[in-house]
Amino acid sequence: MSTVQEVVTEAPVIEDAIPKKAMALGPVASLVILALLIATPLFVKNFIIFQMTMWLIYAIAVLALNILTGASGQFSLGQSAFYALGAYTSAILMEHGDINYVLTLPVAGLICFIAGFLFGLPALRLSGIYLALATFALATAMPQLLKLGVFEHWTGGVQGLVVTKPDAPAILASLGLKVSQDMWLYYFTLAVSILIYIFSVNLLRSRSGRAMMAIRDNEIAASAMGVDVSLYKTLAFGVSAGITGVAGGLGAIAVQFVAPDGYTIQLAVALFLGMVVGGVGWLPGSLAGAAFIVFVPNIAESVSKGLSGAVFGVILILIIFLVPHGARQIAYGAQGLIGKLRRN
Amino acid sequence: MELFTNQVLAGIATGAIYACMALAVVMIYQAIDHLNFAQGEMAMFSTFVAWQLMQWGLPYWVAFVLTLIFSFIGGIVIERLLFKPLAKAPVLTHVAGFIALFAIINSVAGLLWDFTIKQFPSPFGSSPFLGSQLISTHQAGMIFVTLILLVLLFAFFRYTRVGLAMRAAASMPESARLVGINTGWMIALGWGMAAAIGSIAGMLIAPVVFLEPNMMGGVLIYGFAAAVVGGLSSPLGAVVGGFLVGIFENLVGTYIPGVGNELKLPIALALIITVLVVKPNGLFGRAIVKRV
Amino acid sequence: MTTLLNVRDLRAYYGQVQALHGLEFELREGSMTTLLGANGAGKTTTLRAICNMIRSTGSIEFEGNKLGSRTTENIVRLGIAHVPQGRGTFTTLTVEENLQLGAITRKDKAAIASDIERMYDHFPVLKQRYLQQAGTLSGGEQQMLAVARALMLRPRLMLLDEPSFGLAPLIVRDLFKILGKINREDKVTILVVEQNAQLALELADKAYVIETGRIVMSGTADEIANNEDVRKSYLGY
Numbered sequence: 001m002s003t004v005q006e007v008v009t010e011a012p013v014i015e016d017a018i019p020k021k022a023m024a025l026g027p028v029a030s031l032v033i034l035a036l037l038i039a040t041p042l043f044v045k046n047f048i049i050f051q052m053t054m055w056l057i058y059a060i061a062v063l064a065l066n067i068l069t070g071a072s073g074q075f076s077l078g079q080s081a082f083y084a085l086g087a088y089t090s091a092i093l094m095e096h097g098d099i100n101y102v103l104t105l106p107v108a109g110l111i112c113f114i115a116g117f118l119f120g121l122p123a124l125r126l127s128g129i130y131l132a133l134a135t136f137a138l139a140t141a142m143p144q145l146l147k148l149g150v151f152e153h154w155t156g157g158v159q160g161l162v163v164t165k166p167d168a169p170a171i172l173a174s175l176g177l178k179v180s181q182d183m184w185l186y187y188f189t190l191a192v193s194i195l196i197y198i199f200s201v202n203l204l205r206s207r208s209g210r211a212m213m214a215i216r217d218n219e220i221a222a223s224a225m226g227v228d229v230s231l232y233k234t235l236a237f238g239v240s241a242g243i244t245g246v247a248g249g250l251g252a253i254a255v256q257f258v259a260p261d262g263y264t265i266q267l268a269v270a271l272f273l274g275m276v277v278g279g280v281g282w283l284p285g286s287l288a289g290a291a292f293i294v295f296v297p298n299i300a301e302s303v304s305k306g307l308s309g310a311v312f313g314v315i316l317i318l319i320i321f322l323v324p325h326g327a328r329q330i331a332y333g334a335q336g337l338i339g340k341l342r343r344n
Numbered sequence: 345m346e347l348f349t350n351q352v353l354a355g356i357a358t359g360a361i362y363a364c365m366a367l368a369v370v371m372i373y374q375a376i377d378h379l380n381f382a383q384g385e386m387a388m389f390s391t392f393v394a395w396q397l398m399q400w401g402l403p404y405w406v407a408f409v410l411t412l413i414f415s416f417i418g419g420i421v422i423e424r425l426l427f428k429p430l431a432k433a434p435v436l437t438h439v440a441g442f443i444a445l446f447a448i449i450n451s452v453a454g455l456l457w458d459f460t461i462k463q464f465p466s467p468f469g470s471s472p473f474l475g476s477q478l479i480s481t482h483q484a485g486m487i488f489v490t491l492i493l494l495v496l497l498f499a500f501f502r503y504t505r506v507g508l509a510m511r512a513a514a515s516m517p518e519s520a521r522l523v524g525i526n527t528g529w530m531i532a533l534g535w536g537m538a539a540a541i542g543s544i545a546g547m548l549i550a551p552v553v554f555l556e557p558n559m560m561g562g563v564l565i566y567g568f569a570a571a572v573v574g575g576l577s578s579p580l581g582a583v584v585g586g587f588l589v590g591i592f593e594n595l596v597g598t599y600i601p602g603v604g605n606e607l608k609l610p611i612a613l614a615l616i617i618t619v620l621v622v623k624p625n626g627l628f629g630r631a632i633v634k635r636v
Numbered sequence: 637m638t639t640l641l642n643v644r645d646l647r648a649y650y651g652q653v654q655a656l657h658g659l660e661f662e663l664r665e666g667s668m669t670t671l672l673g674a675n676g677a678g679k680t681t682t683l684r685a686i687c688n689m690i691r692s693t694g695s696i697e698f699e700g701n702k703l704g705s706r707t708t709e710n711i712v713r714l715g716i717a718h719v720p721q722g723r724g725t726f727t728t729l730t731v732e733e734n735l736q737l738g739a740i741t742r743k744d745k746a747a748i749a750s751d752i753e754r755m756y757d758h759f760p761v762l763k764q765r766y767l768q769q770a771g772t773l774s775g776g777e778q779q780m781l782a783v784a785r786a787l788m789l790r791p792r793l794m795l796l797d798e799p800s801f802g803l804a805p806l807i808v809r810d811l812f813k814i815l816g817k818i819n820r821e822d823k824v825t826i827l828v829v830e831q832n833a834q835l836a837l838e839l840a841d842k843a844y845v846i847e848t849g850r851i852v853m854s855g856t857a858d859e860i861a862n863n864e865d866v867r868k869s870y871l872g873y
Contacts, residue, residue: 069436125621129379133572134617141610269443276440309451316444317426324433505740512726512737519724522687523785524712524741
């Protein structure tokens with residue numbers, strides 16, 4: 001038995017450990033969801049396609065937070081800052097640099113990865129509520145920094161930047177396929193989402209993923225087993241920020257506009273809620289969580305204009321009362337039920 | 345030099361606001377081992393209740409006491425209805441619950457009392473305090489009330505059995521049950537007390553920032569920051585932290601060029617984080633020994 | 637002598653897993669009883685079930701009171717002090733505050749103060765450290781604090797979960813001496829769960845042996861100590 005002078009006053013954020021396998025979906029369920037995601041846009045209006053694009057983009061951002069919180073046990077209220085950084089990177093490269101939108105995304109990801117990694121260094125000393133406060137500070141600072149006069153030439157200051165919406169590649173038209181801008185962007189986003197999902201699942205199944213989860217479950221034990229705690233914690237921050245940055249870049253292209261006030265703390269809070277509703281640490285839950293972010297405020301608005309905030313709050317409370325572990329709980333319940341039915 | 349002293353004085357005056365809110369933050373932290381993100385909204389709602397009572401013609405101190413009672417009971421009711429059923433849910437789910445509570449209170453207050461700014465009276469008046477243009481009698485009164493609250497809270501936790509039981513229930517719930525403490529009620533009591541302290545903070549702050557549903561947004565953040573700087577477990581730390589944050593904020597605004605009102609918050613927060621990186625348990629927090 | 641605690645058909649569960657399968661035993665008032673068994677036999681579970689800290693069925697009667705539907709804190713208020721595994725120290729509070737917490741359900745202020753002094757007599761090391769954060773005490777000191785905290789309740793029954801765990805042999809001997817004294821002088825009935833069977837049997841009047849959630853043997857401590865199987869499995873000779 002050893003006594004360790006710990007600087008932590010908080011229990012780890014995640015108390016119920018999530019087994020490694022349980023972070024992804026089975027092949028059948030994955031294929032069904034993928035088929036639905038591919039087929040649906042063919043039957044709905046452009047506005048709904050746009051909303052579905054935003055849904056996927058937020059799902060990417062929620063997934064990024066899930067990697068940070070779910071896998072490495074670090075809490076962040078600052079994801080909106082990385083989202084903003086990614087969005088502005090893409091917007092500036094496209095509008096000032098005339099660079100193809102596809103190419104701006106890896107740049108956005110890389111810049112955010114570096115920013116996240118660097119932010120992760122001082123954050124190493126903080127945990128729990130202290131980390132929440134630090135990331136919160138980052139989230140509140142970002143819109144103000146973007147407004148600064150020094151960067152105005154690039155960022156457009158308070159006004160922000162207008163981003164040109166990309167057309168579908170000409171080759172599709174020459175094949176006789178009529179693909180609208182919205183639909184093209186949707187499928188493009190879907191492709192990026194799938195890539196990121198596959199990358200994330202593999203990351204968490206890898207040595208690095210195991211190291212992160214070991215840190216989440218017991219930091220002291222992990223370091224005693226030889227896990228480089230500092231490296232993996234900062235790495236988790238970097239990867240999470242990088243993925244969030246790609247989502248931000250996609251978001252800028254989809255909305256065709258970036259402005260400082262689009263990336264306030266409210267966005268960070270929304271992403272956090274998305275993670276909780278989807279189930280912390282369960283990657284497929286990001287889709288459910290993102291659906292909550294995109295659609296529930298609209299539903300609340302349509303129920304009551306004056307009390308939309310209250311309706312939103314009540315819906316949120318109902319969700320956490322019914323399924324405190326989020327969509328993950330529903331999926332596991334369904335899995336258990338199917339298993340039982342098969343056995344009978 | 346005079347500019348400096350003046351700014352420090354002004355900082356202390358605003359710091360009293362944060363100190364007051366930070367006391368409420370520490371209170372709830374002692375009870376539930378967590379920050380309550382809806383605390384500012386709860387305080388705002390209480391302040392509106394006080395305003396409404398005065399609109400109906402009640403004198404200030406009667407409204408004050410009634411509001412205190414209302415808030416105490418309200419805090420307990422919220423805990424029993426909302427958070428007791430979630431007792432076994434993960435911590436992050438609780439945070440989502442706080443956010444939901446935030447949205448509901450803010451929206452209901454907006455509907456009941458709309459979003460126009462309202463004047464809120466001060467029992468201390470607003471004339472210059474001891475001839476100083478920087479501190480008004482209201483601000484001096486606020487500092488005074490904050491210090492009294494601090495002494496009361498300190499005595500409560502240190503010298504009363506309920507205070508001891510509350511600390512025990514917060515730090516080791518299972519052991520607390522094994523010495524016969526009803527931990528569930530301790531948490532509810534903590535909510536009630538935090539809500540009551542928050543209502544005092546709200547009623548003291550409202551004459552300065554004016555009454556409206558969004559009045560507590562910034563204040564709560566500074567209150568959190570103050571409590572965190574102070575160490576979260578110490579009421580004294582919270583108050584000292586509150587004054588420090590107030591002074592910090594004012595000096596940053598005065599001496600760093602190009603810092604408008606909007607950048608004050610992030611810079612103050614950044615400085616606080618620097619403090620935390622050096623001293624992760626806050627200035628007055630105790631390091632906790634963990635056995636593996 | 638009357639029966640203080642009567643346990644009948646006790647079944648306890650961790651989630652879906654059943655840990656106790658119809659346990660039956662009783663404690664005589666003023667006795668010191670030990671519950672022996674290997675790791676995972678259900679010793680700790682039995683103590684936890686008595687205090688309703690785990691889902692269980694069956695009947696537990698304490699001085700004629702059914703414990704089944706009571707909450708942990710209400711069971712404690714009847715006079716059952718439980719020193720849990722890992723000691724349950726309030727690590728952030730001072731030694732003296734820990735002792736005061738032991739008596740938090742009592743109202744007799746003067747008696748509490750004199751009881752604290754009595755604890756300092758039993759455990760002088762606690763007196764030296766009364767203002768120290770309890771988490772900074774050594775394992776042995778924390779165990780003494782835990783026992784002292786339990787006694788502050790002025791319990792009728794004390795449940796001890798492996799008090800010797802992690803302590804040096806000399807300290808264990810001291811601790812058990814004090815436990816014996818408390819049992820004789822203060823008339824506290826004690827149920828102690830131990831891995832250190834030899835020591836426990838030396839001190840106890842009565843013993844039960846538990847295996848995979850069932851009582852497999854019971855008798856006076858001497859009878860159990862002289863039983864061939866027990867000697868082989870638990871005493872090692």
